[in-house]
Amino acid sequence: MSAALTFSDGQMIGQRRAKSLATARARSRFVAGLRLVLLAAGAVVALNALVQIVLSGGRSAPSPEVALSATAGESERIINPRFTGRDEGGTPYVITAETAERRSGAEQALIDLEGPTLDYALLDDGADASRVLARHGVFDESNLSLHLETDVRLTTRSGYVFDTQSATLFLREGVVTGPQPVHGLAPWGAVRADRFEVREDGQHIILQGDVRTRFNAPASSDTQQDPNSDAGAGRSEENEP
Template identity: 30%
Template sequence: MVRASRLVAAMKMLLPALAITLVALVLIWPQISRNTADIPVDQAPVTLEDVDTLRMANPRFVGQDENDQPFEIVARAATQIGDTGQAVELDHPQADMVNKDGTWVSLNAEEGVWFKDASVVNLTGGVALFHDAGHQLVTEEAMIDMGPGNVFSEVPTQGQSPGGTIRGEGMQSLDRGARIIFTGKARAVLYSTGASE
C-alpha cells in the first residue's frame, strides 16, 4: 500500500510537469523552425573585409546638374571606397543626361568611380558615348563632369555619326553633347550626301 501511494504521489507531480513541457514545446516549436528556415544554407560567410565595406546591388542615383537638368547613374553594383562614402566604385555603370530640348546623352563602361563631392565619374574599360542625334564615341577612358555635363578623354577615341567617322587622340564632349571636339591628331572620313546614283 505504501509503495502504491508513493507511485500515485510521484505521478501527480510528474504528469503536470510533463503536460507543461509539451504545451511549451508546441508553442515554441514554430518559432524555432521558422528561424532555422530563414538561414540561407549556401550564403557565403561574412568576412571582416565585408563589415568595413558598404556594397549595393543594382543602385540607381539621380540628381540635377548646375542648370537643374536631371541626370541618372545606374550600375550592376556599387561599393563604397573608404570611410567617408564620397567615392563609390561602380560595376558596369551607365550615366544618362537629359538636355532642356529633350535630347539625351548616355555613357556606359565596364568600371567606374564616382566622386560624389566633386560630382565627377571616372570611367574605364570600353567606354561608349551615345547621343540621340546618332553620334557614337568609343574610347578606353573618360571623365564625366556631371555639373556642366562635359565628358573628357585623353586617350585615342573613335567616333561615328550619320555624316561620317572620325578618329582622334582624345575628345571633349561639351554642353551635354551639343559640341564634340577631337583633340590631338585627328582624321575624319565624311560621307557624301549629294552623290548621284
C-alpha cells in the same frame, strides 16, 4: 545708552536692506532690458536673412543633389544601386550600375561601380537608358563626376557615338573629357583622334591630336569612296553638330 546703540544699529541694517533691494531691482531692470535688446537683435537678423532668401531665391541655381536607393547584400557591396540628382542647370540625371562599393577612409566620397549606365540629357534623349556605358566606373559624390574605364561608349543627343577606353563626365558643368584615343561615328561619317571633349551640353564636339575624318559619300554619287581611307587629317578640329 545700550538702547541708543540698538536703535542706531537697526537704522543701519534697515538702510542696508533698502540699498540691497534697490540694487537688486536695478539689476533686474537691467537684465530685463538686455533680454529685450537681444530679442530685438535676433528678430532683426532673422528678418534680414528672410529678406535675403526671398530676394536671391529667383536668381540662384538649384543645388546639386544626390540620392541613393539600393538593396544591400551581405557585404558592403550594394546591388543595383541608383543615384539620382540634378546638375546646376536643373537637368535631372540617373546613374545605375550592377554593383557599387563605397571606398573607406579619405576616399569615402568615391564609389566604385561595375557596369555603370547613365540617363542624362547631355548624352541622349533617354530613350535607351539601360545600355552599359563602360565596364567599370567611379562616381565622385563631392565633385559630381563619373569616371568611366574599359570599353567606354558614349552617345550624344546630336548623333555622335564615341568608343574609347577612358572618359570622365562632369555632371555639374555638363562636360565630357576623353584623354585617350577615340573612334567616333557621326551622322556624316566617322572620326578618330587622340582625345576629345564634349562641351555646352553636347552642342560642341572638340577633337584634338592627329584628328582624322571620313565622310560618307552621297548615295547618288557616281564615285564611291573607299570606306577605309581617311578624308582628312589634322592636329585639332572642332565640329559643331
